[in-house]
Amino acid sequence: MGRLDAYVCRCEKVTLRDVERAIAEGFTDLESLKRRLRVGMGPCQGRYCIPLLVSILARKLGKSPKEVAQPRVRAPLVPLPARDLMGGESEG
Amino acid sequence: MVIGGGITGLATALNLARRSVGRVVVVERGYLGAGSTFKCAGGIRASFSSEEHVVLMKRSIELWGELSKELGFYYERGGYVWLLTREEQLETFKELMSFHNSLGLPTRLLDPDELGEIVPSLDTSRVVGALYDSLAGKASPFEALHSMYLEARMLDVEFLTHTEAHRLVVEEGSVKGVETNKGEIAANVVVVATGYGTRKLLETAGIFVPLENVPHHALITEPYAETFKPLLVDVSTGAYLVQVKYGNFLMGVEVEEEPGAEPTPRADFIPKVLRVWSNWLPWLPNTVVLRYWTGYYVMTPDKHPVIGPTGVEGLYVAAGFSGHGFMMAPVVAEELTNWILEGKPRTEQASRLTLSRFAEGRLIHEKIVIG
Numbered sequence: 001m002g003r004l005d006a007y008v009c010r011c012e013k014v015t016l017r018d019v020e021r022a023i024a025e026g027f028t029d030l031e032s033l034k035r036r037l038r039v040g041m042g043p044c045q046g047r048y049c050i051p052l053l054v055s056i057l058a059r060k061l062g063k064s065p066k067e068v069a070q071p072r073v074r075a076p077l078v079p080l081p082a083r084d085l086m087g088g089e090s091e092g
Numbered sequence: 093m094v095i096g097g098g099i100t101g102l103a104t105a106l107n108l109a110r111r112s113v114g115r116v117v118v119v120e121r122g123y124l125g126a127g128s129t130f131k132c133a134g135g136i137r138a139s140f141s142s143e144e145h146v147v148l149m150k151r152s153i154e155l156w157g158e159l160s161k162e163l164g165f166y167y168e169r170g171g172y173v174w175l176l177t178r179e180e181q182l183e184t185f186k187e188l189m190s191f192h193n194s195l196g197l198p199t200r201l202l203d204p205d206e207l208g209e210i211v212p213s214l215d216t217s218r219v220v221g222a223l224y225d226s227l228a229g230k231a232s233p234f235e236a237l238h239s240m241y242l243e244a245r246m247l248d249v250e251f252l253t254h255t256e257a258h259r260l261v262v263e264e265g266s267v268k269g270v271e272t273n274k275g276e277i278a279a280n281v282v283v284v285a286t287g288y289g290t291r292k293l294l295e296t297a298g299i300f301v302p303l304e305n306v307p308h309h310a311l312i313t314e315p316y317a318e319t320f321k322p323l324l325v326d327v328s329t330g331a332y333l334v335q336v337k338y339g340n341f342l343m344g345v346e347v348e349e350e351p352g353a354e355p356t357p358r359a360d361f362i363p364k365v366l367r368v369w370s371n372w373l374p375w376l377p378n379t380v381v382l383r384y385w386t387g388y389y390v391m392t393p394d395k396h397p398v399i400g401p402t403g404v405e406g407l408y409v410a411a412g413f414s415g416h417g418f419m420m421a422p423v424v425a426e427e428l429t430n431w432i433l434e435g436k437p438r439t440e441q442a443s444r445l446t447l448s449r450f451a452e453g454r455l456i457h458e459k460i461v462i463g
Contacts, residue, residue, distance in 0.1 A: 025242060026251070032123045035130060035234040038338075043314060043382065074383045075357055079314060083377035086370065087363035 011042020131387030155422035170321030315339030
């Protein structure tokens with residue numbers, strides 16, 4: 001039986017073991033980890049998973065969480081229906 | 093040494109390492125892919141209007157097939173469908189099809205029934221025709237670049253990320269290395285593939301590359317079940333839409349931008365692109381928009397890249413892809429490797445893409461740049 005694992009990112013089903021493997025492969029900044037593992041690219045937009053990822057990466061690199069730069073935030077901050085973003089009277 | 097850790101730099105470094113040329117170092121100012129590579133849509137096509145683009149992209153597509161198998165990343169030949177709504181577009185695209193066919197690219201016109209089969213749920217009521225490029229496709233920029241990185245590392249390529257090249261060191265007409273924010277690095281061969289930054293870096297060696305940075309915009313929806321495989325182009329607006337590997341719909345359309353403008357979010361982009369595609373895909377208003385971002389097309393005066401030698405011994409350039417850098421990377425890597433190791437390009441078409449064409453007035457023209 002393998003050791004217990006934990007989800008870091010529930011939207012994209014990324015586990016702690018996935019994160020540790022990616023860091024070992026040389027993906028040692030948040031922007032690269034996000035794109036390697038898709039952490040933070042699901043509907044939560046990183047709200048839950050990025051703080052976890054920051055703390056894991058900071059510990060691995062021996063840095064403080066503040067030294068591990070945050071990934072860039074992209075609009076819209078929460079997922080929105082396309083219908084509400086079409087402007088004016090949409091035909092849809 | 094390769095300056096620029098995007099897809100062009102990585103593909104070139106990997107090609108050089110596979111030819112056992114000795115030490116290969118990649119220098120990147122941010123993280124790998126941080127420039128244009130990770131902002132692009134991942135479309136890969138040979139359906140262009142210049143012989144140079146068609147011939148080089150046909151080769152690139154062969155190489156995408158080989159690379160994706162060897163390295164195990166997502167690449168699929170789902171095709172491109174060019175949607176035409178006016179008679180004059182149909183005439184232009186018929187001529188384009190004959191041109192493609194004469195170069196061995198099997199594009200063809202679709203009748204409405206075929207179009208409905210290839211793109212289910214498309215509203216075909218406005219369509220007067222559609223050109224289908226079955227050889228075209230799509231890849232995941234993240235997977236492609238990261239796979240090349242892991243393979244290159246296995247071949248002992250060294251990566252210096254968060255390292256910015258400030259100045260090229262040139263002595264007596266030969267490149268000797270580069271000054272970075274982390275010190276000087278010696279090299280007798282330097283490839284500059286840093287997008288718009290190429291212009292500034294080559295200026296330090298007294299070389300002018302005519303590049304303009306033009307902001308472009310894209311958005312992506314939440315993922316949905318696979319609906320259709322091809323990338324769609326609305327020829328009237330130049331808008332594109334593609335369902336990516338994970339099921340999200342990624343789309344873009346041009347909004348008026350000044351060259352050199354900061355790529356700031358534009359209030360008019362999101363409604364414009366959603367309206368264009370809702371006219372084709374009546375269900376689109378029911379999808380959920382996840383993210384919106386901006387990137388650059390690094391344009392040259394003739395919308396073709398600058399690839400090859402620079403006049404300084406050992407110094408090579410690959411930039412100005414005008415929106416096509418991702419798709420061209422494998423063939424560009426092959427051509428650059430040929431330039432570096434054999435002193436000449438692999439194909440005649442690539443020989444026409446050197447920097448000297450601007451001074452010599454041998455510009456090429458490309459009519460179809462989208463998104």
